[in-house]
Amino acid sequence: MVGLVFLEAPGLASMLSPEMFDRLCAAGTRMSYADGALVQTRGDARPGLSIIRGGAVQIGNPGHDGSFVITSILGPGHCFGEMTLFGDLPRTHDAIAKGATLIDHVSPAVYERFAEADPTLTRAIMTMMARRLHALLEFTDDLRRLPLKVQVAKLLLATACDGRVDATQEEVAARFGVSRVAIGTALRALERDRLVKRGYGGIDVPDGAALARWIEQRAVLAPIPG
Structure with missing residues (x-):
């Protein structure tokens, strides 16, 4: 069990009904990653939503001294990659598996199909993104002050x-x-x-x-x- 989730925002699983969450994940492509495996790199243009089902993912980028500066650690039920869906933007950080990790990768086509059938999915994603932004602004202020x-x-x-x-x-x-x-x-x-x-x-x-x-x-x- 992952006890540490550095991102002070709710996961997608907590914002959807269990049935909706399970169906969305089941429609994705499940990938297994060993501890330390690279899940994505900064600049990766592959679109889609990545949902963590087991293990954890460290999100960050290399520092000037070669260290890995962690932005967040996400556990089961959290997701990343939503900016590729709504902003057509490349991924901004490396993602590295922390322990044996399972991720369901949901393509844009699958996401659109689910969102058209049930608008609560997009509302949940938007709420999650707003809370992440709120936490990020708070963290940025803390760093300066x-x-x-x-x-x-x-x-x-x-x-x-x-x-x-x-x-x-x-x-x-x-x-x-x-x-x-x-x-x-x-x-x-x-x-x-x-x-x-x-x-x-x-x-x-x-x-x-x-x-x-x-x-x-x-x-x-x-x-x-x-």
Whole structure:
């Protein structure tokens, strides 16, 4: 099971009826990817919707030093490639399988057939894209305005499941495009305030409400001038 989904937006599966989601996936072409396999590359013009059924996918691009800077990690029920359907745009990021991964690739023709039969599909995609854009704008603002430890705290709060984030410090560092040392420093600061606890292969968030209050005290925006 994938515990970490860096994208703070709902997956397609949560926005469709189970019957509709299963039928859409079944109409696609299922592909199996081994851990570390390349699913797509930046600039790939192949159109269609890619739906994750098992495993996970890291979305990102290489950094100037050869590292892989992760934009998001998507788990089962999430999808990518919607910009190729609605904007006729090439794919903007590399996608790499994280663990053994199954993906149903839905062609534009199949998507159009389903969308014409049931308009709720396109409404779900549009809602999902709007929420992704909202999360992206929030993240961009955080990068420009907040100290790294506050950015990390917001990520941990958003992605914790039952009080735990199943992510290594390297994965968190890749999310922000910084070194593991920088993330370690941020996490130590949060640990000193007893807001998180580092463990093997993950980070515990013992009191989400306390972490939320801590973030609110440090991330309040100034009023917009009238």
